[in-house]
Amino acid sequence: MTNEISPTSAADLADAVCGALRDKAPLQIVGQGSKAGWGRPDQAMRRLSLARLSGIRSYEAAELVMTAGAGTLMSDIEPVLAAKNQQIAFEPADWGPLWGKPAGQGTIGGVLSCNLSGPRRFQAGAARDHFLGFTAVNGRGEVYKAGGPVVKNVTGYDLPKLLAGSFGTLSVLTDVTVKVLPRPEKQRSVLLFGQDPETANRAMTMALGSTHDISGACYLPMDLARRSHVDLIRNANKAVTALRIEGAGPSVEHRCTALRRMFGDAATEELHSMRSLAFWREIRDVATFMPDQETALWRLSVPPASGAVIAGRLASALPGCSWFLDWGGGLLWIAVPPVADIGAEKIRQSLVADGGHATLLRGPEVLRRSVPIIEPGALSQLLRRVKQAFDPAGILNPGRLSADW
Amino acid sequence: MLMPEPDSAVLARRPQLVDALKRLIDPAGVIADSIALRAYENDGLTAYRQPPMIAVLPKDTAEVAAILRFCHQEGVKVVPRGSGTSLSGGALPLADGILLGLGKFNRILEIDYDNRCAVVQPGVPNLAISHAVAGRGFYYAPDPSSQIACSIGGNVAENSGGVHCLKYGLTTNNLLGLEIVLMTGEVLRIGGKHLDANGYDLMGILTGSEGLLGVVTEVTVRLLRKPETARALLAGFPSSEAAGQCVADVIAAGIIPAGMEMMDRPATHAVEDFVHAGYPMEAEALLIVELDGPEVEVDHLLSQVCAIAEANGATSQRVSSSEEERLLLWAGRKAAFPAIGRISPDYYCMDGTIPRSKLPQVLARMEELSLRYGLRVANVFHAGDGNLHPLIMYDANKPGELEAAESFGADILCLCVEVGGVLTGEHGVGVEKRDLMPQMFNDLDLNQQMRLKCAFDDKQLLNPGKVFPVLRRCAELGAMHIHRGQLPRPDLPHF
Known part of the structure; x- marks a missing residue:
């Protein structure tokens, strides 16, 4: 008996789940394990790898849909889409390096299961918004499907939304269908230097409320900006506010000009194509700015206009932390030096007034065990019943999302 | 269409239920008069009619919670209703059920331009949100054709779309938060002004759940800035193949128009006779392509789209040169349903x-x-x-x-x-389409969806008889057949 099972079909996978049920041996479900360091450490006895459920099953560029095995590497999917001038628009991040793993190891199943979405989130939607349909095995060992193979569908419950961000705790995905979209022809980023956090937050709010269709808006305090590998950012020696514009050539030029006019003297520099691409990849993947493996890394989703205020509050409560804002202020990344509860209490407290939620991405194992990945509060009973509706015996990734299930 | 057999025991208790409801909420909100109940006997799917046993019109979340808690205790079915514009019978009443109308939930509670969202009650009509924020240049993107009447709560229940959803998404892609009441009367708040769920995406599953999982009592929607300009191309094609190829080529060129609508010859003739928009009567297929954004972008992309239409053998092309003309080009398409109603x-x-x-x-x-x-x-x-x-x-x-x-x-x-x-x-x-569900989903697929229903509504009292062709009891669905070692495929070797 081996410790890792690696099925090659949905039927084999169902057998593996049935075996786990029979033996009461919970399963740890992994694609490539690139995000294994995220969430509560695993309590499972057996590893179920989806690595061999890989490959693009169908890709209809004109229909804007692609179906692939859940274990297919993102790095195998992206070039195929790029050849047709398309992409997965929610900008899935490559977070392996955050946990000291190599880049390029993430799978489409992992990206969807964690609902990962990058800087374009507020404009293009999250992973959940592009997840159209799937085949999966539930915790009863039954193969079932949901959603559909077309971009517009309301037939039955929208289960792909529920499985997005479920961390493999509801079902094991075998095949997934996602919406794909054209790649923008051109991108540029307008840079504002030396703003204090609250001024930067207001600038981002103004830009996002304009007609210029911003597709990325972030703020790096000076200490983090200096970690960038993009020369114009690193060498500025100042805090950097960046606003990305994408689209057809003439439109990008027009909107950049309009945006610079909006900010007058504050907008002094632009990143063009390759530099802009490289910079937003750094923002998306985070590791460049948060390289210290010893720190605990938190990701806070907050009301966008409040990002800088919450960041300021936490910066004074957690000495030695470093942070930056993405999503126009709606996403706060914060790295906390090793302290007793890795800042959990202060961070979750900081959200009481404004609303939002905090997720611990990286941290010492012993602390990750005590800090749940989610804090659903009043929703916890309902979440538990939802879990039971899919996995009544609790054998799929038990404990990963919540200590209780 | 067969609905669940009315429960005669519940029907026999109708007078007591009316009295109890009148004690539970403002009595003016309880409708038991058989003439008045006729107002609720159908929604937009007019082929089916059934007056409810009782209708209730709660005025706030506390009344909704009280009604649902009571019905859960008493085992009485509930059908929620927004504006009653559903085209699939989602709000069709049950003979032994209470119709829960949300018409009194008609206030816009908050507009937050900095966070680009609005907090509204579910009975607010879709278009009223856009109207409320138009002065600042914002709008709410999903635009179902019934948007003047359909309620935002109904949009959430049905995950409504519209002609612009290719670019801007359906309802589900434009929500930030919900307040819902479960069948037990429990009030839950999901999401807020921030993005993404903390835990399972309950908002994602409630949206489009057709009133089977919970009653929506508050909605936080995303607001978008209205594009600077929009222009439309009207093109006639000699065949639906040519028009279809034109659409495929537009997308292959990397263009996602704000709207892209097609009509066949019978539809074109019906609407032209009705609205006189100047549609080309000889075309077998008609295409309306709308681009929006800054003027320079719209001009640039429209010239590409026109060239693609030309290459696909378009027999006529007309680009709107004013807002009036754009609306005229759309007028026919938007009037397609009444135009058919005329002939x-x-x-x-x-x-x-x-x-x-x-x-x-x-x-x-x-x-x-x-x-x-x-x-x-x-x-x-x-x-x-x-x-x-x-x-x-x-x-x-x-x-x-x-x-x-x-x-x-x-x-x-x-x-x-x-x-x-x-x-x-x-x-x-x-x-x-309830009885057609097995065309798309097998028993395992449907059972999994019904088990999710049970997580929200253990007695299956909320809008039963919709979506699922066969009702199974939650206890039956929840039974684990692997107990006593009975695996689905016990003969197979494992690992």
Whole structure:
């Protein structure tokens, strides 16, 4: 008996789940394990790898849909889409390096299961918004499907939304269908230097409320900006506010000009194509700015206009932390030096007034065990019943999302 | 259409239930008069009528919670209703059920421009949100054709779309938060002004759940800045193949228009006779492509789209040069339903989605079916996303025609599934397509969906008889057959 099972079909996978049920041996479900360091450490006895459920099953560029095995590497999917001038628009991040793993190891199943979405989130939607349909095995060992193979569908419950961000705790995905979209022809980023956090937050709010269709808006305090590998950012020696514009050539030029006019003297520099691409990849993947493996890394989703205020509050409560804002202020990344509860209490407290939620991405194992990945509060009973509706015996990734299930 | 057998014990208790409800909420909000109840006997799917046992019109979340808690205790079914514009019978009452109308929830609670969102009550009409924020140049993107009347709560329940959803998404892509009441009366808040769920995406699953999981009492929607300008191209094509290829080529060129609509010849003729928009009568297929954004972008992309239309043999092209002309080009498309209503005593609107490449094949098969059933059909089509709206014309006063129209419609939806599409793109399953669900989903698929229903509504009292063709008890669905070592495939070796 081996410790890792690696099925090659949905039927084999169902057998593996049935075996786990029979033996009461919970399963740890992994694609490539690139995000294994995220969430509560695993309590499972057996590893179920989806690595061999890989490959693009169908890709209809004109229909804007692609179906692939859940274990297919993102790095195998992206070039195929790029050849047709398309992409997965929610900008899935490559977070392996955050946990000291190599880049390029993430799978489409992992990206969807964690609902990962990058800087374009507020404009293009999250992973959940592009997840159209799937085949999966539930915790009863039954193969079932949901959603559909077309971009517009309301037939039955929208289960792909529920499985997005479920961390493999509801079902094991075998095949997934996602919406794909054209790649923008051109991108540029307008840079504002030396703003204090609250001024930067207001600038981002103004830009996002304009007609210029911003597709990325972030703020790096000076200490983090200096970690960038993009020369114009690193060498500025100042805090950097960046606003990305994408689209057809003439439109990008027009909107950049309009945006610079909006900010007058504050907008002094632009990143063009390759530099802009490289910079937003750094923002998306985070590791460049948060390289210290010893720190605990938190990701806070907050009301966008409040990002800088919450960041300021936490910066004074957690000495030695470093942070930056993405999503126009709606996403706060914060790295906390090793302290007793890795800042959990202060961070979750900081959200009481404004609303939002905090997720611990990286941290010492012993602390990750005590800090749940989610804090659903009043929703916890309902979440538990939802879990039971899919996995009544609790054998799929038990404990990963919540200590209780 | 068979609905669940009315529970005679519940019907016998009707007077006591009315009294109890009048004690529970403001008595003015309890309707028991049989004439008054007729107002609720159908929604937008007018072929089916059934007055409810009692109607209640709560005025706040506390009253909704009190009603649901009471009905849960008493084992009484509840059908929620917004504006009653559902085209799939989602708000069709039950003879032994209480109809829960949310019409009094008609206030916009907060507009937060900095966080680009609005907090509204569920009875607010879709278009009223856009009107409320238009002064600052914002709008709410999903725009179902009924947007002047349909409520935002109903939009959440049905995950409504509209002609602009290819670029801007359906309701589900434009929500930030919900307040819901479960059948037990428990009030839950999900999301807020931030993005993404903390834990399972309950908002994602509630949206489009057709009133089966919870009653929505507050909605936080995303607001978008209105694009600087919008222009439309009207192009006529000699065949649906040519028009379909034009759509595919536009997308292949990397252009996602704000809207991309197709009409076939019968639909074109019906609307031109009605609105006189100047549509080309000789065209077999008509395409409206709308681009929005800064003027320079719209000009740039429109010239590309015109060239693509030309290359696909467009026989006529007309680009709007003013806002009036743009609205005129749309007027025909937006009036398609009433225009068909003018040339036929009744019509039945279908809503399948197909892979766009299958359009010529589907239209040809539909023509065969039209001959076989002896019923005319006109097609309007959200071409960008493959969502087809065949309008079957019939006369309900002629014996057998309604049944023929329903049967024709079912054949069309089965055809959609057969070519790799789905039963409904935006109107919902409701009662209308309930019995067709097995065309798309097998027992295992449906059982998993029903188990989710049980997590929200253990007694299956909320809107039963919709979506699922067979009702199974939660205890039966929840039974684990692996107990006592009985695995689904015990003969197979494991590991």
